[in-house]
Amino acid sequence: MKFGTKLATGLLATSTLFAVLPSQAATVTYNLVQKSALTNVNDAEGRWQFDGGDVYLGNSLVGHYTRKKRVSFGIPASVNKSSMEMTIIWATGNYNFTVQGSHFFGSGYQIGGVSAVSPGFAAFENAKFTGSPGQITISY
Numbered sequence: 001m002k003f004g005t006k007l008a009t010g011l012l013a014t015s016t017l018f019a020v021l022p023s024q025a026a027t028v029t030y031n032l033v034q035k036s037a038l039t040n041v042n043d044a045e046g047r048w049q050f051d052g053g054d055v056y057l058g059n060s061l062v063g064h065y066t067r068k069k070r071v072s073f074g075i076p077a078s079v080n081k082s083s084m085e086m087t088i089i090w091a092t093g094n095y096n097f098t099v100q101g102s103h104f105f106g107s108g109y110q111i112g113g114v115s116a117v118s119p120g121f122a123a124f125e126n127a128k129f130t131g132s133p134g135q136i137t138i139s140y
Helices: 003-020 119-124
Strands: 027-034 039-042 046-057 060-072 081-090 096-104 110-117 128-132 135-139
Touching: 081 110, 096 119, 110 119
Parallel strands: none
Antiparallel strands: 027 046, 027 135, 039 046, 046 060, 060 081, 081 096, 096 110, 110 128, 128 135
């Protein structure tokens, strides 16, 4: 491949990447479309819940998510909360970020922080997130 063709291809890929990665805005909201059934796995200490699906920014598919929740039998049932961890895997390139926090079973509300980022999401380091089972908003 000629240098000019490589350069043009690289510029196109870079411009496409910047079009879908978060900009310098203070918040970004991702819509989550569940593709796998919520799966419960019980063990001696509690229950794991797993699901996954697609991630949209507006109407554009930008990635996929995998989410797990941990219900502990050591927490009274009246609390009705679990820990939650979700990783967003970007559809192109080697990009991802992970959020961790808690999930409230009564409302589906989730709250926490961004715990890990790939270089493409460095702006998300130490960011906070809120959301519901179908949407998360990152504030950074």
